Amino acid sequence: MSPASSGEPARRGRRFANEIKDSLRELSNQLSLLNHQVSGHLELKDVDLDCLELITRHGPVSPSALARRAGLHPATMTGVLDRLQKSGWIVRERDPEATDRRAVTVRALRDRNAEVFQLYSGMNSTMDELLADYSEAELKLLVEFLQRTTSAGRTATEALGSA
Template identity: 75%
Template sequence: MGPGAHRRSTVAVKEALRELRNQLSLLNHQVGAHLALKDVDLDCLELIARHGPLSPSALARRAGLHPATVTGILDRLQKGGWIVRERDPEAADRRSVTVRAVRGRNAELFRLYSGMNAALDELCAGYSEDELALIAGFLSRATSAGHTATGELAKG
């Protein structure tokens, strides 16, 4: 493959990633609308479910959001029964709070994402284990590149 063909393939991959990002954003928006949550609320709920329990400041760092913004998000998530705030018994400051996801609510999210999950299962069935490992590795490295780029932008 010559340099022109490689460049065209690279452009095609980047365009496909942008289209995927847009489609996933639309899907998340629809899921959020069904649950009366904002997109950013869903993003934070995902971070809490994956990495929690978290302090609100740790969540703010992970999400790249101002702590005051996170407070409003946590208020909405708690009001909806998605998270609980708990005193952190191991913290030096007795007022310290951690946030954790309410496990019983996951079924609602799984149901709303079930169409996409089923479609991905069907799609992955057409690839070999080696191909899936390559795809997973690429997506992981692309995520890491996005994390780095986000961090650089956040620095100003």
């Protein structure tokens, strides 16, 4: 093996790694644009839709835990929750298990989910078609990659939030 060819796999690996990172940035941009369109149709601010998604996925949740997860100041979170509650997307309920009687949890109202799902139905259908082309082993690899990438993003977000 010549010295020039021994470095070729490393160069190709770096090129693919850069293409993956570029693709992830472009995907992030496209999903942000899609979410912006969805929030507009729902008459929500983008941050409100983001928080609604977090509440739907991880709720019921306390406002302070939600603020930490979303990387928002508690006062900002209060405004977000006020808007979501006024629009009928969430409810605030007293937490019966909390020692502080003022403690509340926030939960999404499930009867509104259909509105959100309808707006994402085009993307979801396209994703179903796209994923049908992959083998079970390839899908498993994609799941692992996306989970690890999400974890890396969460770690980077937390590090920036605490800096």
